[in-house]
Amino acid sequence: MTVPATGPRTASDIAAGAGLQLLEVTLTLGDGDTAVTALDQVSLQVAPGEFVAVVGPSGSGKSSLLAVAGGLQRPTSGTVDIAGTELTTLSDKQRTAARRRHIGFVFQQSNLLSSLTVKEQLLLPLHIDGRLDATARARAAELIEAVGLSHRAGSRPHQLSGGERQRAGLARALMTSPAVLLVDEPTSALDRARSAEAVRLISEQTHERGTATVMVTHDTAIMDAADRVYEMVDGRLS
Numbered sequence: 001m002t003v004p005a006t007g008p009r010t011a012s013d014i015a016a017g018a019g020l021q022l023l024e025v026t027l028t029l030g031d032g033d034t035a036v037t038a039l040d041q042v043s044l045q046v047a048p049g050e051f052v053a054v055v056g057p058s059g060s061g062k063s064s065l066l067a068v069a070g071g072l073q074r075p076t077s078g079t080v081d082i083a084g085t086e087l088t089t090l091s092d093k094q095r096t097a098a099r100r101r102h103i104g105f106v107f108q109q110s111n112l113l114s115s116l117t118v119k120e121q122l123l124l125p126l127h128i129d130g131r132l133d134a135t136a137r138a139r140a141a142e143l144i145e146a147v148g149l150s151h152r153a154g155s156r157p158h159q160l161s162g163g164e165r166q167r168a169g170l171a172r173a174l175m176t177s178p179a180v181l182l183v184d185e186p187t188s189a190l191d192r193a194r195s196a197e198a199v200r201l202i203s204e205q206t207h208e209r210g211t212a213t214v215m216v217t218h219d220t221a222i223m224d225a226a227d228r229v230y231e232m233v234d235g236r237l238s
């Protein structure tokens with residue numbers, strides 16, 4: 001497989017604090033009697049090229065962890081550092097810009113737009129930004145090939161299997177060469193063999209492209225593919 005235009009991240013990126021760092025992050029949701037500590041003093045460091053899995057039951061705080069790590073939600077306390085940028089010090093507008101630049105999300109339901117082909121899904125953000133050039137088209141083709149969907153590049157989501165939709169979602173998330181890749185339960189819509197395949201692909205792409213990847217799941221069977229595995233219970237990571 002070819003190395004992408006941006007290449008894997010280097011030792012100097014790592015020294016510069018690339019990757020993802022959460023330090024003593026607490027997130028309280030709701031207030032008064034109904035307040036819930038969704039994240040309780042969570043610290044987590046993920047280096048470029050490292051694949052971390054977080055396993056926990058429903059309601060343990062996994063989605064909250066991704067929301068905070070991805071700059072979608074501001075923590076109540078603690079810090080979130082992405083590729084050397086401290087998200088909690090940014091304005092909402094700056095945080096959105098940092099998110100678009102540095103973070104790739106792979107959602108549980110692949111969140112593909114029904115009217116667009118696989119290739120168009122990847123190109124849309126660049127089209128909106130007015131940056132749709134030959135380099136972008138070549139990168140989209142390379143990523144579609146990397147996830148094994150070249151023969152489906154012109155297909156729309158309803159023409160794809162669940163596994164193919166997941167792979168299209170992964171390729172789309174990698175389009176911006178994100179420093180951090182956040183993956184929510186990639187296996188829920190898939191059978192065992194396809195789950196293992198989806199996770200293997202995420203692991204492979206993490207190592208090849210140097211993303212700092214966090215995958216949350218309740219499926220303990222897929223943990224073997226991860227470089228490190230944490231357990232989340234009641235908002236605490238161990």
Ligand SMILES: Nc1ncnc2c1ncn2[C@@H]1O[C@H](COP(=O)(O)OP(=O)(O)OP(=O)(O)O)[C@@H](O)[C@H]1O
Binds near residue numbers: 029038058060063218
């Ligand atoms: N907006 C909210 N207000 C109050 N409590 C909330 C809110 N959103 C989530 N919670 C609570 O925060 C805790 C963590 O929820 P979270 O969605 O992060 O868990 P999860 O591990 O992702 O669960 P699942 O696997 O079911 O998606 C749960 O107790 C949940 O009920």
